[in-house]
Amino acid sequence: xxxxxxxxxxxxxxxxxSMAACGSSGEPAAPENGGDAQGKVLNIYCWNEEFQSRFxxxxxxxxxxxxxxxxxxxxxxxxxxxxxxxxxxxLLKQDSASADDKIDLFLIEADYxxxxxxxxxxxxxxxxxxxxxxxxxxxxxxxxxIVTDSNGKQKGTTWQATPGLFAxxxxxxxDVLGTDDPVQVQExxxxxxxxxxxxxxxxxxxxxxxxxxDDSFRTFNNNMAAPWVDSNNKIVxxxxxxxxxxxxxxxxxxxxxxxxxxxxxxxxxxxGPAGKVFGFFYSTWGINFTLLGNSLAxxxxxxxxxxxxxxxxxxxxxxxxxxxxxxxxTWICGAKGTDNIDLVRSIMYTLxxxxxxxxxxxxDTQDYTNNITAMNEIANSDFKSxxxxxxxxxxxxxxxxxxxxxxxxxxxxxxxTEQLRLAxxxxxxxxxxxxxxxxxxxxxxxxKHPELTK
Amino acid sequence: xxxxxxxxxxxxxKNGSISYAKWGYIFLIPFFLVYVVFSFVPLxxxxxxxxxxxxxxxxxxxxxxxxxxxxxDTLFENNLGKYFYNTLLIWVxxxxxxxxxxxxxxxxxxxxxxxxxxxGLFKTIIYLPNLIMASAFALLFFVLFSDAGPMNDxxxxxxxxxxxxxxxxxVAGTRGLVIAMNxxxxxxxxxxxxxxxxxxxxxxxxxxxxxxxxxxxxxFRLITMPLLKPILIYVMITSMIGGLQLFDVPQxxxxxxxxxxxxxxxxxxxxxxxxxxxxxGLGGALSVILLIxxxxxxxxxxxxxxREQRMEKREKKRLKEGAENE
Numbered sequence: 001x002x003x004x005x006x007x008x009x010x011x012x013x014x015x016x017x018s019m020a021a022c023g024s025s026g027e028p029a030a031p032e033n034g035g036d037a038q039g040k041v042l043n044i045y046c047w048n049e050e051f052q053s054r055f056x057x058x059x060x061x062x063x064x065x066x067x068x069x070x071x072x073x074x075x076x077x078x079x080x081x082x083x084x085x086x087x088x089x090x091l092l093k094q095d096s097a098s099a100d101d102k103i104d105l106f107l108i109e110a111d112y113x114x115x116x117x118x119x120x121x122x123x124x125x126x127x128x129x130x131x132x133x134x135x136x137x138x139x140x141x142x143x144x145x146i147v148t149d150s151n152g153k154q155k156g157t158t159w160q161a162t163p164g165l166f167a168x169x170x171x172x173x174x175d176v177l178g179t180d181d182p183v184q185v186q187e188x189x190x191x192x193x194x195x196x197x198x199x200x201x202x203x204x205x206x207x208x209x210x211x212x213x214d215d216s217f218r219t220f221n222n223n224m225a226a227p228w229v230d231s232n233n234k235i236v237x238x239x240x241x242x243x244x245x246x247x248x249x250x251x252x253x254x255x256x257x258x259x260x261x262x263x264x265x266x267x268x269x270x271x272g273p274a275g276k277v278f279g280f281f282y283s284t285w286g287i288n289f290t291l292l293g294n295s296l297a298x299x300x301x302x303x304x305x306x307x308x309x310x311x312x313x314x315x316x317x318x319x320x321x322x323x324x325x326x327x328x329x330t331w332i333c334g335a336k337g338t339d340n341i342d343l344v345r346s347i348m349y350t351l352x353x354x355x356x357x358x359x360x361x362x363x364d365t366q367d368y369t370n371n372i373t374a375m376n377e378i379a380n381s382d383f384k385s386x387x388x389x390x391x392x393x394x395x396x397x398x399x400x401x402x403x404x405x406x407x408x409x410x411x412x413x414x415x416x417t418e419q420l421r422l423a424x425x426x427x428x429x430x431x432x433x434x435x436x437x438x439x440x441x442x443x444x445x446x447x448k449h450p451e452l453t454k
Numbered sequence: 455x456x457x458x459x460x461x462x463x464x465x466x467x468k469n470g471s472i473s474y475a476k477w478g479y480i481f482l483i484p485f486f487l488v489y490v491v492f493s494f495v496p497l498x499x500x501x502x503x504x505x506x507x508x509x510x511x512x513x514x515x516x517x518x519x520x521x522x523x524x525x526x527d528t529l530f531e532n533n534l535g536k537y538f539y540n541t542l543l544i545w546v547x548x549x550x551x552x553x554x555x556x557x558x559x560x561x562x563x564x565x566x567x568x569x570x571x572x573x574g575l576f577k578t579i580i581y582l583p584n585l586i587m588a589s590a591f592a593l594l595f596f597v598l599f600s601d602a603g604p605m606n607d608x609x610x611x612x613x614x615x616x617x618x619x620x621x622x623x624x625v626a627g628t629r630g631l632v633i634a635m636n637x638x639x640x641x642x643x644x645x646x647x648x649x650x651x652x653x654x655x656x657x658x659x660x661x662x663x664x665x666x667x668x669x670x671x672x673x674f675r676l677i678t679m680p681l682l683k684p685i686l687i688y689v690m691i692t693s694m695i696g697g698l699q700l701f702d703v704p705q706x707x708x709x710x711x712x713x714x715x716x717x718x719x720x721x722x723x724x725x726x727x728x729x730x731x732x733x734x735g736l737g738g739a740l741s742v743i744l745l746i747x748x749x750x751x752x753x754x755x756x757x758x759x760x761r762e763q764r765m766e767k768r769e770k771k772r773l774k775e776g777a778e779n780e
Contacts, residue, residue, distance in 0.1 A: 091513060426714045429620070431624075440716055447724070448731055
């Protein structure tokens, strides 16, 4: 009997041990790429098909890919950091990989750009890849700052610029401010104090100034006085970020917002016909795609048309808002060890420097592209957006984009912005004190980045 | 008679000389090989790793540097107790209704006198939630219980509440949903296990009790429960180990944040946070702590539930020895 019991215990222990050991699971295996001839395979790492479609339409179809070169897109969705995990693993193996398996080109986002840019894995676009300063001169400065390493070398380029504006409801502005004219509305929202005052007026009339907690976050976060992390790896909380905290708490307590979170269904509904929200902070793509889609009563997927009469199409207008900011964007980097340097240069030039291509992309897709001359040309034309009630919003984008200052980014921006919003949501909900929320923020960040300190 | 006895003796002697036991060992080799390679070696390396500083800072590897027990210190300094409490609370509050309902269902389904119809159908239905992936289930709940989701619509329509209840912004709401989901996922499984246990009980005992005029609750309490004990211990220990490793449901439901105020962060979610930077040191230390806690708790459960049996046996032995001495 005793032996049996011991055996049972032993088996239970084994089970326990094997279960506990399951906690740390393996990483996804790096994809393998076929190909045999030297320099005949171009491997591109990315997280969705956006770049692939730009590449196909504006590069491959023009016959710019040399004869016999195979282009591989290795797509890993960015959810749960899967894209960066896959990219990291492949980059760390870059030296030992065979020439055709090496990464040649990879895509990054601004919030974690410096994580890659500040390493030797990315190539200097001028000295290594061979673009000239003249080629790059027409790109917006902030798009270059984001991918400039600590030695001042630019290590990536982008075809988009994504300046942000404040999109407001014309009908609500008329009710609250007595005008829907973008110039006069801008006058009323020119700084945060004025913005707060309009919020109060809007609330008096039964409207909400913003939809939720995160709406104005990027506007504050893009205008910090110092990077998130100083040279001693200490986390720095910028006063501008705390202004966002105080403002959002005030708006929440006074009922100036609807307590939604970014991308939640409630947030999207606030942008639609039933919404009572004064306006939204949105950048280029957000206005033309997301906001437009949300404003329709009958979505385009259900046969609705993007035209006046369907929901609140035509009721939005844009103005610059209290501060300049950007939201989104994708950068292309050349990877160290690539055996396709000429092709990489040619892709970068055609898709991010060539004014003709850039203008064509904007005309075809409404994407706001990263070329000052081309964009100013459209800004000064009689371009009109029916969605914005006939306003030429490109002119506002063109005015805002050069003013964006992104010299204060750090490699940790992604974690910082995500965790800050999560931690302070509890504060806005009234579940914790401000100090406790800050403490939770530090804790969450340091868990992810053990090298940082409070 | 004598010759038969001799024959038996001879057979026994013969059999004794041929050992079939070695085949047993040979057949066990694959299991032990797999166990050593995939469980034992990783287990030892977890202990080893927990004494090193070893993580990725972006694309740079930091360490491994030997730091002794520093990783354990860091964990305890950073509120490990809170996550331990979260995990255990969610398990206990989920386990109590689960074992109650499962016992009730199992005894109904196995009770011949009730003559329940279509028990097979019900058994299938209560087991169904377990077939759904926990993460998919969590995503479903996330949508159902969102601020402007269907559940709030229904509750408001029925006039139970007049403002949406923000489930995922409230501590009770979030933990409650996790508990409810765990309950739904696992009570079917527990019911099936308990039914197997109950059906293993000799029916003549029940019949005898019936003839003696025992009421059904008395029979349940005095016959079914004591004889079900081994299965109950098994259910409890496996459920506890599963509960300590709770991860997918709260992770998906709270989008990995474990909020509000980190009150739904479980131990494995904490481990997952550390693995963001491939922090094998802190992750290893946490795994070791989890292993020790699981082992201690399992032993406690095992010990407390078998104490009575052991006392009885000791008593019997004492009596027997006493009788022999007399």
